Amino acid sequence: WALQANIQHLGNNSCNKSWTGKLAWENKTLQPRHTKKVFCMYVQQASKSKCKVAIKPLELENTKEPPLNLYKPKGPYTASIVSVERIVGPKAPGETCHIVIDHGGNVPYWEGQSYGVIPPGENPKKPGAPNTVRLYSIASTRYGDSFDGRTASLCVRRAVYYDPETGKEDPSKKGICSNFLCDSKPGDKIQITGPSGKIMLLPEDDPNATHIMIGTGTGVAPFRGYLRRMFMEDVSSFKFGGLAWLFLGVANTDSLLYDEEFTNYLQQYPENFRYDKALSREQKNKSGGKMYVQDKIEEYSDEIFKLLDDGAHIYFCGLKGMMPGIQDTLKRVAEQRGESWHQKLSQLKKNKQWHVEVY
Ligand code: FAD
Numbered sequence: 001w002a003l004q005a006n007i008q009h010l011g012n013n014s015c016n017k018s019w020t021g022k023l024a025w026e027n028k029t030l031q032p033r034h035t036k037k038v039f040c041m042y043v044q045q046a047s048k049s050k051c052k053v054a055i056k057p058l059e060l061e062n063t064k065e066p067p068l069n070l071y072k073p074k075g076p077y078t079a080s081i082v083s084v085e086r087i088v089g090p091k092a093p094g095e096t097c098h099i100v101i102d103h104g105g106n107v108p109y110w111e112g113q114s115y116g117v118i119p120p121g122e123n124p125k126k127p128g129a130p131n132t133v134r135l136y137s138i139a140s141t142r143y144g145d146s147f148d149g150r151t152a153s154l155c156v157r158r159a160v161y162y163d164p165e166t167g168k169e170d171p172s173k174k175g176i177c178s179n180f181l182c183d184s185k186p187g188d189k190i191q192i193t194g195p196s197g198k199i200m201l202l203p204e205d206d207p208n209a210t211h212i213m214i215g216t217g218t219g220v221a222p223f224r225g226y227l228r229r230m231f232m233e234d235v236s237s238f239k240f241g242g243l244a245w246l247f248l249g250v251a252n253t254d255s256l257l258y259d260e261e262f263t264n265y266l267q268q269y270p271e272n273f274r275y276d277k278a279l280s281r282e283q284k285n286k287s288g289g290k291m292y293v294q295d296k297i298e299e300y301s302d303e304i305f306k307l308l309d310d311g312a313h314i315y316f317c318g319l320k321g322m323m324p325g326i327q328d329t330l331k332r333v334a335e336q337r338g339e340s341w342h343q344k345l346s347q348l349k350k351n352k353q354w355h356v357e358v359y
Contacts, residue, residue: 050268050269051268052231052232052233052234053147053232053233053234054234055143055147055233055234055235057235057236057237058108058142058143058149060108060110060142060149061235061236061237061238062237066109066110066113066195066198066201067107067108067109067110067113067195068195068196068198069193069194069195069196070106070107070108070194070195071107071192071193071194072193073116073118073132073133073193076116076118076191076192076193077103077106077107077191077192077193078189078190078191078192079101079102079103079104079107079189079190079191079192080101080102080187080188080189080190081099081100081101081102081184081185081186081187081188081189081190082100082101082102082151082186083098083099083100083186084097084098084099084100084181084182084183084184084185084186085097085098085099086182087155087257087258088254088255088256088257089253089254089255090254091252091253091254092250092251092252092254092255093251093252093255093281094157094158094160094255095157095158095182096155096156096157096158096217096218096255096257097155097156097158097181097182098139098153098154098155099153099154099155099156099181099182099184100140100144100145100146100151100152100153101115101151101152101153101154101190101192102150102151103150103151103152103192104150105148105149105150107152107192107194107195108142108149108195109138109142109152109194109195110142110195110201110202111138111141111142111201111202111222111225111226111229112137112138112197112199112200112201112202112222112225112226113137113138113194113195113196113197113198113200113201114135114136114137114138114194114195114196114197115135115136115138115152115154115192115193115194115195115196116133116134116135116136116192116193116194116196117133117134117135117136117154117177117180117181117190117191117192117193118130118131118132118133118134118191118192118193119131119134119176119177119180119181120180120191121176124176131176131177133193134176134177134178135194135196135197135359136154136155136156136181136221137154137155137200137218137219137221137222137317137357138152138153138154138195138221138222138225139153139154139155139220139221139222139224139225140152140153140224140225140228141225141228141229141232141233142229143233147233153224154181154221155218155220155221155224155257156178156181156182156218157178157217157218158174158175158178158179158182159174159175159178159179160174160175161173161174161175197357199355199356199357200222200315200317200355200357202225202226202229203313203352204237204238206242207238207239207240207241207242208241208242209242209311209312209313210242210243210244210245210307210310210311210312210313211226211242211243211244211245211312211313211315212245212247212304212307212308212312212313212314212315213226213244213245213246213247213314213315213317214247214249214293214297214314214315214316214317214322214326215246215247215248215249215293215315215316215317215318216248216249216250216293216317216318216319216322217249217250217255217257217318217319218257218318219316219317219318219319219322219357219358220246220248220257220258220317220318221317222315222317222357223246223248223315223317224257224258224261226244227244227246227261227262227265227273228261230244230265230272230273231244231265231268231269231272231273232261232265240272241272242272243271243272243273243274243307243312244272244273244274245273245274245275245276245307246262246273246274246275246276247276247277247278247293247296247297248262248275248276248277248278248293249277249278249280249292249293249296249318249322250277250278250279250280251279251280251281251282252279252280252281252282253279253282255279256277256279259277262275263275276296276300277296278291278292278293278295278296279291280292286299292322292325293322293326294325294326294328294329295329297326297329297330297333298329298332298333301329301330301333305333305334305337305339308344308348308353311351311353312353313353313355314348314353314354314355315355315356315357316355316356316357316358317356317357317358318358318359319358319359320358320359322358323356323358330345
């Protein structure tokens with residue numbers, strides 16, 4: 001681990017704060033933690049310290065295009081697992097894990113891209129053939145959680161199967177790759193492909209732009225990467241001064257993902273970050289129904305539409321099922337405002353403001 005080597009000391013402003021400490025959730029420490037020094041730039045007026053990790057820039061900062069498909073399914077890269085942590089509380093329905101993978105700097109990526117994972121074993125649908133690739137959004141910045149450009153993190157929900165008739169779990173039908181990932185142990189080998197995807201890249205041409213991020217469950221993954229780049233890392237080529245607004249939809253408080261990290265940004269960058277949560281099983285919308293992300297979007301629709309008119313980027317990531325409800329809400333809001341959603345959407349797409357990655 002070349003962590004310390006990458007951290008530049010900034011003299012007396014060192015606040016000795018450990019960001020890795022922020023990543024440790026209760027009961028889940030499977031890996032010895034590396035502590036790093038993080039440095040604070042004190043803002044006198046706000047009397048709040050802004051702690052960022054000073055980063056030694058990778059060459060990736062200088063390229064115009066992101067790395068793409070460096071490793072393909074026929075020639076995957078063999079990486080190894082650094083850590084697997086359950087990141088939801090006991091009352092969360094289902095299990096979600098934060099998985100750190102060591103790629104040794106050989107599978108570089110940009111924020112918003114995905115890795116493919118080829119789980120070991122035979123493809124049950126094609127006996128004799130290997131399992132097919134599954135895609136996972138990368139949940140870290142290009143520097144990885146250890147800030148050295150050698151790791152990538154994934155946020156994986158374990159796919160389980162419940163028999164619709166008995167309501168009982170049927171382990172013979174559980175998801176192959178997500179269970180392989182969530183059950184893996186530090187040091188295990190893992191075949192990866194990619195990186196892939198350009199739709200969710202963070203446009204960095206305007207560092208003062210507005211980014212509205214709408215994620216459900218593991219759909220938060222690319223947004224965690226964006227936000228770490230904006231608020232956790234001190235990178236000379238990207239000094240974010242715009243607005244990042246995250247809407248996160250999950251079932252309940254125990255299902256919140258990376259909440260501590262996001263809450264920290266809220267405290268440190270109240271002018272640059274907004275964070276709204278929709279907890280479907282705990283909160284009610286204004287009609288007394290379950291609170292979904294689209295209800296939060298509706299609550300702030302005037303502001304969101306104005307920001308979009310001013311050029312904001314909007315991103316959606318999570319399960320496919322999230323989109324119809326969101327699109328219906330946006331359409332209804334547009335109509336109430338006397339606008340055509342059809343026209344507005346095609347304009348947003350034309351302007352490259354609209355970014356969707358659902359699965
Ligand atoms: P599979 O083995 O492929 O099974 C799929 C589903 O079928 C499972 O729910 C399984 O329980 C069910 N099943 C299996 N056998 C049967 C049967 N006989 N009858 C009925 N049902 C059955 N996922 C994440 O968790 N995090 C991410 O960040 C993420 N990012 C993604 C990004 C992209 C661009 C895409 C396309 C997908 C992403 N996914 C992500 C989804 C991921 O790729 C996988 O689809 C997911 O993990 C399930 O894969 P699996 O191998 O575990 O399940």
